[in-house]
Amino acid sequence: MHVEEKLTPETFPAEPEKATLEGKNKFLGFWFFLGGETVLFASLFATYLALKDSVAGGPSAKELFQMPIVFLATMLLLTSSLTSVYAMHHMRNFDFKKMQLWLGITVLLGAGFLALEIYEFTEYVHEGFKFSTSAFSSAFYTLVGTHGAHVAFGLLWILTLMIRNAKRGLNLYNAPKFYVASLYWHFIDVVWVFIFTVVYLMGMVG
Amino acid sequence: MANHTHVQNPKVDVQYRRKKNAEEMKHQIISFTLMIFLTLIAFFAVGYEGFSAWFSVPFILLLAVVQVIFQLYYFMHMSHKGHELPALFLYGGVAVAFITIWAFLTVVWI
Amino acid sequence: MSTLARKKGVGAVIWDYLTTVDHKKIAILYLIAGGFFFLLGGLEAMIIRIQLAVPNNDFISAGFYNEVLTMHGTTMIFLAAMPLVFAMMNAVVPIQIGARDVAFPFLNALGFWLFFFGGVFLNLSWFLGGAPDAGWTSYASLSLASPTHGIDFYVLGLQISGLGTLIGGINFLVTIINMRAPGMTYMRMPMFTWATFVTSALILFAFPPLTVGLIFMMMDRLFGGNFFDPALGGNTIIWEHLFWIFGHPEVYILVLPAFGIFSEIFATFSRKRLFGYSSMVFATVLIGFLGFMVWAHHMFTVGLGPIANAIFAVATMAIAVPTGIKIFNWLFTIWGGSIRFTTPMMYAVAFIPSFVIGGVTGVMNAAAAADYQYHDSYFVVAHFHYVIVGGVVFALLAGAHYWWPKMFGKMLDEKLGKVTFWLFFTGFHLTFFIQHFLGLMGMPRRVFTFLPGQGFETGNMISTVGAFFMAAGIIVLLANVVITTVKGKRVGNDPWEDGRTLEWAVSSPAPEYNFAQTPLVRGLDAYWIEKMEGKKGLTPAEPLGDIHMPNPTILPFVMSLGLFISALGFLFHNDYGWGLPVGIIGLLITLVAMFFRSIIDDHGFHIPKEEVMEAEKKGAGA
Amino acid sequence: MKKWLRNWRLVSLVSAMALLLAGCGKPFLSTLQPAGEVADMQYNLMLLSTAIMVIVIAVVTIIFLYVVTRFRRRKGEENKIPKQVEGSHTLEIIWTVIPIILLIILAVPTVLYTFELADVKPMNKKERDVVVVNVRANLYWWEFEYPDYGIITSQDLVVPTDERVYFNLKASDVKHSFWIPAVGGKMDTNTDNTNQFFLTFDEKRAEEAGRLFYGKCAELCGPSHALMDFKVKALPRAEFDQWVEKMKNAKPVASTDPVVQRGEEIFNKSCIGCHAVTPIDGRPEQARLAPNLGNFADRSRIAGILEHNEENLKAWLKDPEKIKPGNKMTDTYPALSDEELEALTKYLMTLSVE
Ligand code: HEA
Numbered sequence A: 001m002h003v004e005e006k007l008t009p010e011t012f013p014a015e016p017e018k019a020t021l022e023g024k025n026k027f028l029g030f031w032f033f034l035g036g037e038t039v040l041f042a043s044l045f046a047t048y049l050a051l052k053d054s055v056a057g058g059p060s061a062k063e064l065f066q067m068p069i070v071f072l073a074t075m076l077l078l079t080s081s082l083t084s085v086y087a088m089h090h091m092r093n094f095d096f097k098k099m100q101l102w103l104g105i106t107v108l109l110g111a112g113f114l115a116l117e118i119y120e121f122t123e124y125v126h127e128g129f130k131f132s133t134s135a136f137s138s139a140f141y142t143l144v145g146t147h148g149a150h151v152a153f154g155l156l157w158i159l160t161l162m163i164r165n166a167k168r169g170l171n172l173y174n175a176p177k178f179y180v181a182s183l184y185w186h187f188i189d190v191v192w193v194f195i196f197t198v199v200y201l202m203g204m205v206g
Numbered sequence B: 001m002a003n004h005t006h007v008q009n010p011k012v013d014v015q016y017r018r019k020k021n022a023e024e025m026k027h028q029i030i031s032f033t034l035m036i037f038l039t040l041i042a043f044f045a046v047g048y049e050g051f052s053a054w055f056s057v058p059f060i061l062l063l064a065v066v067q068v069i070f071q072l073y074y075f076m077h078m079s080h081k082g083h084e085l086p087a088l089f090l091y092g093g094v095a096v097a098f099i100t101i102w103a104f105l106t107v108v109w110i
Numbered sequence C: 001m002s003t004l005a006r007k008k009g010v011g012a013v014i015w016d017y018l019t020t021v022d023h024k025k026i027a028i029l030y031l032i033a034g035g036f037f038f039l040l041g042g043l044e045a046m047i048i049r050i051q052l053a054v055p056n057n058d059f060i061s062a063g064f065y066n067e068v069l070t071m072h073g074t075t076m077i078f079l080a081a082m083p084l085v086f087a088m089m090n091a092v093v094p095i096q097i098g099a100r101d102v103a104f105p106f107l108n109a110l111g112f113w114l115f116f117f118g119g120v121f122l123n124l125s126w127f128l129g130g131a132p133d134a135g136w137t138s139y140a141s142l143s144l145a146s147p148t149h150g151i152d153f154y155v156l157g158l159q160i161s162g163l164g165t166l167i168g169g170i171n172f173l174v175t176i177i178n179m180r181a182p183g184m185t186y187m188r189m190p191m192f193t194w195a196t197f198v199t200s201a202l203i204l205f206a207f208p209p210l211t212v213g214l215i216f217m218m219m220d221r222l223f224g225g226n227f228f229d230p231a232l233g234g235n236t237i238i239w240e241h242l243f244w245i246f247g248h249p250e251v252y253i254l255v256l257p258a259f260g261i262f263s264e265i266f267a268t269f270s271r272k273r274l275f276g277y278s279s280m281v282f283a284t285v286l287i288g289f290l291g292f293m294v295w296a297h298h299m300f301t302v303g304l305g306p307i308a309n310a311i312f313a314v315a316t317m318a319i320a321v322p323t324g325i326k327i328f329n330w331l332f333t334i335w336g337g338s339i340r341f342t343t344p345m346m347y348a349v350a351f352i353p354s355f356v357i358g359g360v361t362g363v364m365n366a367a368a369a370a371d372y373q374y375h376d377s378y379f380v381v382a383h384f385h386y387v388i389v390g391g392v393v394f395a396l397l398a399g400a401h402y403w404w405p406k407m408f409g410k411m412l413d414e415k416l417g418k419v420t421f422w423l424f425f426t427g428f429h430l431t432f433f434i435q436h437f438l439g440l441m442g443m444p445r446r447v448f449t450f451l452p453g454q455g456f457e458t459g460n461m462i463s464t465v466g467a468f469f470m471a472a473g474i475i476v477l478l479a480n481v482v483i484t485t486v487k488g489k490r491v492g493n494d495p496w497e498d499g500r501t502l503e504w505a506v507s508s509p510a511p512e513y514n515f516a517q518t519p520l521v522r523g524l525d526a527y528w529i530e531k532m533e534g535k536k537g538l539t540p541a542e543p544l545g546d547i548h549m550p551n552p553t554i555l556p557f558v559m560s561l562g563l564f565i566s567a568l569g570f571l572f573h574n575d576y577g578w579g580l581p582v583g584i585i586g587l588l589i590t591l592v593a594m595f596f597r598s599i600i601d602d603h604g605f606h607i608p609k610e611e612v613m614e615a616e617k618k619g620a621g622a
Numbered sequence D: 001m002k003k004w005l006r007n008w009r010l011v012s013l014v015s016a017m018a019l020l021l022a023g024c025g026k027p028f029l030s031t032l033q034p035a036g037e038v039a040d041m042q043y044n045l046m047l048l049s050t051a052i053m054v055i056v057i058a059v060v061t062i063i064f065l066y067v068v069t070r071f072r073r074r075k076g077e078e079n080k081i082p083k084q085v086e087g088s089h090t091l092e093i094i095w096t097v098i099p100i101i102l103l104i105i106l107a108v109p110t111v112l113y114t115f116e117l118a119d120v121k122p123m124n125k126k127e128r129d130v131v132v133v134n135v136r137a138n139l140y141w142w143e144f145e146y147p148d149y150g151i152i153t154s155q156d157l158v159v160p161t162d163e164r165v166y167f168n169l170k171a172s173d174v175k176h177s178f179w180i181p182a183v184g185g186k187m188d189t190n191t192d193n194t195n196q197f198f199l200t201f202d203e204k205r206a207e208e209a210g211r212l213f214y215g216k217c218a219e220l221c222g223p224s225h226a227l228m229d230f231k232v233k234a235l236p237r238a239e240f241d242q243w244v245e246k247m248k249n250a251k252p253v254a255s256t257d258p259v260v261q262r263g264e265e266i267f268n269k270s271c272i273g274c275h276a277v278t279p280i281d282g283r284p285e286q287a288r289l290a291p292n293l294g295n296f297a298d299r300s301r302i303a304g305i306l307e308h309n310e311e312n313l314k315a316w317l318k319d320p321e322k323i324k325p326g327n328k329m330t331d332t333y334p335a336l337s338d339e340e341l342e343a344l345t346k347y348l349m350t351l352s353v354e
């Protein structure tokens, strides 16, 4: 059976992402990559925690952070996690159209999140909280910015997949790709949970 | 490389699989609701003046951990079988993450 | 893209290697590039030793010494030892597990090219204003103060090559988990495969902290960050932690594959099964695990306090136990065996006492209170060259001799091999043994010279003489390679005659597809089992059929080149107007290449059954 | 701790090794000829660990030599297939347990000493009665401030013998590390914080070593890291007190020698901006850019490395770069003629508290 062969809901396997050896490899390799990413973000978080009070005369977390924006961003990203679950649900049901639709919503929510973050950063800069203001500012922008870069990359990735496969639909060659991209998206959400807790909420507590 | 080998061709009833998927989706929505709920509590705990930092910081950290477990086990399907090695390596990462953060909180004096 | 290569022109061969995704060719690329960097690092070592031969020497200047010293350490660790380890892994592991290739051939090529461009980038610093000069550890206060662009080359070069290493690590993990031939359970995997597996896991968890440290350093030096600037609240100790959280596992990333190589060699040339195989596996995993809990033993004198020092001291000592298990298992592999002293076996045998000396001085370092004396003295230099040269370099030399026929189809000359061995072995002990005492007598490391009258003269002179012996050994090895390539005779599948693992069941060099039929593995030392039952070949696990192969591609090369260009641009963005645009263009090149990779479907191609049969009949694939 | 060691069964081995190692190096520099409590503890630990390691190496070597000689393939054995042994649980247990025991023997004193050496409580008491020195490491010179006496010296550290001397350690530019090998292990001088530790200088052994220990910078800090040496004068308590008194009361004495006067003039024009000439210097440390020269003539070395004589002083003043590459004095003052050199040298050689 060729991977690009047209499938029907009957022939479509239950776990399309792991139906081929390539799929299995991708699946496993990507999870391992996430294990590495865990350590990467841990190093960023650890540094942030060590430097969060080193404001060197610049603004402190308590002075800067505002609940509404963070809350909105959190809701957007959390919801986008659910919508990508929906997308994978439809992938397993071999319903390509619906999958694309939910992926589209995911991308929109993600873009909204990114826009909020950019807005937030520009506000901070206006308030005199620049990257080079203090050790705290460097650590903050690097941690949150690395997450933001992940979001941006995730958006590009999902979009590329959607457009590339728009015409030809779902098959065993691209199913693992969609699945892995959605894993990535969830991981971004996992990281954000810690960012809003450790950086923003703990920052506001002081 | 042999991508032509392992495609199972399950003669499983599509109907049955659909139903199972729908059921799983239901679980997903429940866990999502819980996650949103946890998030709300966390924001509330911080917004509410009555709690001291001694309470709210560990509390919201706990909420974050619970929420992440939802993400991992439901959204990312880590509860399904075939995730033994992913879990092993993820927890490997978490272990290294943990000692890194622990070290930075204790032996980097500021 | 046919399989049976016809005679090709030079250009075609180069193109072939630029685009290859075949693990065996990538192994050769790693061997050549890593070998080149080893010579470079060795040359730097020779400069160090010449400068330190006599007190108050002015062979090179103080500033230049620091550049040479830094580049020696950095080159040897990142650009010589690790790539050479990767060369062995790529050459052997897929065949050892009965696979046709690695899990991600494309990523395999990408990993190589990232390492290669990272290494070239780092060495460009020699010509563009000066090499890094803050030691391979590049401690933050000094590296931020360094006036040239050297440290920037260090940061960006290591970032790029580190990415390549990380990719390589993930690739081997998945390969070993998913691509094993039927019957090859985890506890039937050859020891070198196990070592590769654990090493790859270490890479996965150790490189991200380095990545983060390098990002911080880059931010501080190039983009106005304050991570390590105490005046603005930064903290230099963060760099030290991040570096060593990476750095300590790194030394096991180097030595575990070395252990794996020796395990193969001891078994082969003692004609005996590896003694205590399961405890060897257990010990390897345990070393890997403990490797993450001990990093602060490099920071005993930083002032972390007695509690941290005591914990890390005891944790460090614990690693002696699993390592000891391995040492004794090797000794008992030989026990009762029938040893043949080939060149690889000579290295393996010499490794045991040499490494044990290095290992036990490591445990001495681990005694925190005593390390206040050893730290940053030549005692430490002696320690780590004993484990690295006596462990890793011996293993790489042994592995190169052992698998040379498998990689190139010809045996290195055994006589010359033994000449190299004796020169290198003698030189090694001459150079580094005396350094223990220099350190104890009060000689700090990283000194460009020393003053007379402190009792350091004799020791340093002996050490320098020893280094010349090592250099002579390496030159003989180079001659050996040239002679073998020109005049060597082709050899068959199992040139050492006592091969035990699957790589000795296929022709030398292995055909493009490794196995015409995926073998069925019936136990540890799969090939040995078949041989003992009087069979010529392996038991196949599948019928002969068309073989699916991945397509060659230039994209990995382009992606890496893009990052290389980008790094160059960003490095100079504060000095020249073209810096920023070039930096962005480079990134775009990489992104576009990634985009193409994503949208071009790559289903590979098939080698028809008939061609496979013909190749098998000829006995040689390529 | 010492008693514990004495009772140890390895005592004979240890003392044999001590004899062997003591032949190594110079008494004023070598860690193998310890000259104080701290170095003693560390030396004991070194001996104990070396003893254990020698045992380990001996065991491995014996088995090693036996197997490689006994089991080589001889003529006529080309086809011999040895028995394929899987392993042995008994042996596994033996070579797991014995190393663990050896490591425990090493770990216990390691932990005890590590805590003992970190005991700096006396220096942090409100009413302290111990000698405290603030060490400040700079590219490539050392400043030693005695906060309790209000005096500062550079390059040559002066300490009393037979008592614990406590140190505050920090760096003002990049990281360095403070190490007096014969007297005790090193401690880093960080840029972010102040480290604390103590050393003890043994009177008898100080005398044997000529009362002058060599100190070194043990952290790569730039081109002249190799030359960032300092010296330690260890004096009996009474003499140390006298020295402190002299330092406290040091006043510039007006010289009648016109050459010296000329030297002072030049100095006040070109050098005083960085160098102070009295051991009492109230300026904040950021302003103290160069070694305090208040007791320059009493030093044992120039710039920490050169023998202390006029010739070398002139060489230093003429071209410090040639002597210490990358030092922070080069090119900070106008070129000096021979006559000016002579004058400055004469002047500097009068800066004494003795
Ligand atoms: C391949 C590389 C490699 C390996 C394998 C090791 C192995 C070990 N290393 Fe080493 N180390 C380095 C490379 C390596 N090291 C490098 C490069 C540095 C310096 C970095 C720098 O500053 O630039 C360094 C520095 C270093 C330090 C810091 C010194 C200092 O700067 O002050 C310490 C301290 O604890 C240490 C300890 C150890 C220990 C305990 C082991 C153990 O794993 C050794 C275990 C092995 C044995 C012990 C021998 C066999 C065992 C037996 C026969 C059983 C019985 C033994 C006993 C009971 C003791 N190492």
Ligand code: HEA
Pocket (backbone or CB within 6 Å): C038, C039, C040, C041, C042, C043, C045, C046, C048, C049, C069, C070, C072, C073, C074, C076, C077, C080, C081, C134, C135, C136, C137, C381, C385, C388, C389, C393, C431, C445, C446, C447, C448, C463, C467, C470, C471, C474, C475
């Ligand atoms: C894999 C790691 C590795 C290897 C293999 C080596 C190998 C050698 N090292 Fe290593 N060394 C380090 C890693 C390594 N080193 C590290 C990490 C440091 C610390 C750096 C720091 O402090 O930051 C260090 C530091 C270091 C020092 C301390 C310098 C100082 O502190 O001031 C010394 C001094 O003797 C030294 C010597 C040597 C020698 C003589 C060899 C020899 O074994 C080399 C043998 C090889 C050759 C001799 C090749 C010769 C080849 C030719 C002559 C042919 C040349 C031809 C062409 C180029 C075409 N090294």
Ligand code: CUA
Pocket (backbone or CB within 6 Å): D137, D138, D140, D175, D176, D177, D217, D218, D219, D220, D221, D222, D224, D225, D226, D228
């Ligand atoms: Cu100061 Cu080295």
Ligand SMILES: [Cu+2]
Pocket (backbone or CB within 6 Å): C247, C248, C251, C295, C297, C298
């Ligand atoms: Cu280490």
